[in-house]
Amino acid sequence: MTARVRPPARPAPPAIVPTNDKRFGPAYYRRFYRDAGQAVTSRMEMRARGRMIAGFVDYCEMPVRRILDAGCGLGLLRPSLKRAFPNADYVGLEASPYLCRKYGWHRGSLATWKSRHTYELAICYDVMQYLGDRDATRALANLGRLARGILYFSALTEEDWRFIADRGRTDRDVALRPADWYRARLARNFHEVGVGLWLRRGAQAVLWSLEAHGRVLARRA
Ligand SMILES: C[S@@+](CC[C@H](N)C(=O)[O-])C[C@H]1O[C@@H](n2cnc3c(N)ncnc32)[C@H](O)[C@@H]1O
Numbered sequence: 001m002t003a004r005v006r007p008p009a010r011p012a013p014p015a016i017v018p019t020n021d022k023r024f025g026p027a028y029y030r031r032f033y034r035d036a037g038q039a040v041t042s043r044m045e046m047r048a049r050g051r052m053i054a055g056f057v058d059y060c061e062m063p064v065r066r067i068l069d070a071g072c073g074l075g076l077l078r079p080s081l082k083r084a085f086p087n088a089d090y091v092g093l094e095a096s097p098y099l100c101r102k103y104g105w106h107r108g109s110l111a112t113w114k115s116r117h118t119y120e121l122a123i124c125y126d127v128m129q130y131l132g133d134r135d136a137t138r139a140l141a142n143l144g145r146l147a148r149g150i151l152y153f154s155a156l157t158e159e160d161w162r163f164i165a166d167r168g169r170t171d172r173d174v175a176l177r178p179a180d181w182y183r184a185r186l187a188r189n190f191h192e193v194g195v196g197l198w199l200r201r202g203a204q205a206v207l208w209s210l211e212a213h214g215r216v217l218a219r220r221a
Helices: 026-034 043-059 078-084 097-103 133-146 158-163 179-186
Strands: 066-070 089-094 119-125 147-154 190-194 197-200
Touching (some): 133 179, 179 190
Parallel strands (some): 066 089, 119 147
Antiparallel strands (some): 190 197
């Protein structure tokens, strides 16, 4: 999990420690979410993030029937998304057996999870740094299959670790990759809009050329 604030220089973290059932147990969520003194985010920050995502979906006039929150953790984005899209199904996908028991999330890894549905809104926030290169590549390709409209994506990157993350609070036991590593893989299926928002290639939405990176994303029918 990731907290922002420019830190003093410190040694780089280890490349990766594999995820397992014990890693994402009660102690992890106490340390990074529930302990107000050390928590890496707040309900207020997550509410603002949820409103920002919902605002963009609304602006694109995209009807949302299904929302996938991959690696949803405690489900901190759920309240604002349910408020914005009360009729949409919210699916929380989690690798943590503990959270699946506690909150009833769907259990699985984004690298391999299959669904008979696709999702007009998909979210993958602060998750991918917990996957090694191979699984992260598979998970990004899977997002291309599952997400049919808008994707909100962010993960702790090498650049974040060097320049932005508060290293005292951020989990250092992760795989750090350059932001462009993610961009290159996401760009196979999505157009980058900005602030973590991506539009699925072929999705029905209209943006002005200067509202997104590089090109007009879709034309009016
Ligand atoms: C830092 S937390 C972020 C939680 C949530 N997205 C948020 O920002 O509040 C990372 C979460 O990703 C989950 N996770 C790790 N690997 C995963 C995988 N392969 N598939 C799905 N979830 C995964 C963990 O169980 C953990 O709850």
